[in-house]
Amino acid sequence: MKAKKIWSLLMALAMVSSLAACGDTAEEDTDTAEVSDQAYVQDKGTLVVGITEFEPMDYQDESGEWVGFDADLAKEFAESLGVEAQFQIIDWDSKVMELDGKTIDVVWNGMTLTEDVTSAMECSQPYLINQQVVVVPAAVADQYQSEDSLADLSFAVEIGSAGCEIAAANGYNYTEVADQATALLEVASGTADAAIIDSLMAGAMIGEGTSYADLTSTVALTSEEYGVGFRKGSDLAAALNEFLDGKYADGSIQTLAETYGVQDALVTE
Template sequence: MKRRWTALALALGLTVSLTACGSGTTGAANTPAGGNSESPAGNSNTPAAESDLAYVKEKGALVVGITEFEPMDYQNTDGEWIGFDADMAKAFAESLGVEVQFQIIDWDNKVMELDGKTIDVVWNGMTLTDEVTSAMECTNAYCNNAQVVVLPADLAEQYPDVASMSDLNFAVESGSAGQTQAEANGFTYTEVVDQATAVLEVSSGTADAAIIDSLMAGAMVGPGTSYADLTYTIQLNSEEYGVGFRKGSDLAQELNQFFVDSYADGTMTQLAETYGVQAALIPQG
């Protein structure tokens, strides 16, 4: 389904200047909402000592750090990792001539996992925050997103705005954008391992509400889903997704070009339509 792409040939030890994370404005370096307008790579004082691209090709595998996150990364009934991010990661690994390996990570430790080379990339609907862009070499933004509140459907009308939710106990993924929004709005919250668990807490009644990504909420709660008795309501912010590599990694620029090429030939849009995220897709080029 996908054609192979020509990899950038970079010598070991070469210092490279990489494209910044950002807003998804076509034809320009992108900037995350609330983030810096300058490239994190351009501001980095610690560029990669060697080519990550060469490292991944030499070992023959791209190790992708993920959490359970439908529709981006999740397992089908056969135990295979699928989803928009998972399928894009498979296609990118194929373009590099290596296999893909998926590794579940503790989201709080994602930077440590990268720097320790337990994984090579964080590709899991990751919000481009200032913290993320300062710690990782990020790609351009590829999807729009927001943090939304998940509640029991029969109670949703009682909580039309942030002020009405002040007495609720929220479940949030530890270290996530959802936790950031809980703190910003002064909510009482409990940290859990991932967003799927946050939704489960609401369903089981151990939390009043959860804050999760809108893309996940659209796929996971409401009529026709496993959580038909839940719904999502107010949007707390707007944000963008990017992919993160080790600081100074030349793989970020390689993936930026892959995004441009796969968007141009329709592969990216086709995969987005498969998982129902096409409306959130940011044009690449």
């Protein structure tokens, strides 16, 4: 009998210990869940910004420093958090995976707020208005002034971009390339008839005084808004909105927009 009682006592103690361990695990899980994305970024001391090379949003100057309307804003936002902005070129089609895998902390690169983007990311308020425009050689631009005239063209589009979505939706013949800069190169070299790119990029990179003086934009296919994307549920989106409100209030976002020639696209507060 005594042996049975001792055995029962040991089993009871084992169950109590097991329950206590489960409670500790649950508490640890709760503590982990309560750590905010902002705290995570501040703890590691860097805000890793996912980009593609996209003038006038994110591009490298002659010294190799990342500059542009988005790059400058990202650096100022990082400074407001007490961390350093680090820029990382990504495959645009993998931007959500990069975010969720924490190889980057934010996508800040003239990103259109499509339904796919807003459902997969925690997004900021819109800050710039953009269009998807068709770019063709200036010598043939008069032939492509309507959507109907575009049907037989072969397009180059950035993979995973709003331009890619439009090409697919309209049933165009298109080839996906790494980024919008490559799409322009395809048109300039004659391997594509046209490209679909952001109007803000077109304004900075094609036409007189640019590297693509012989290219021009014709048809505007959509009107859209740019936003910044964080991990789903991230509290950094609210922090950025507060930061942007401050930039509107003191007028500095207008000044920055004028620096990069995007002031006409700036969303009014």
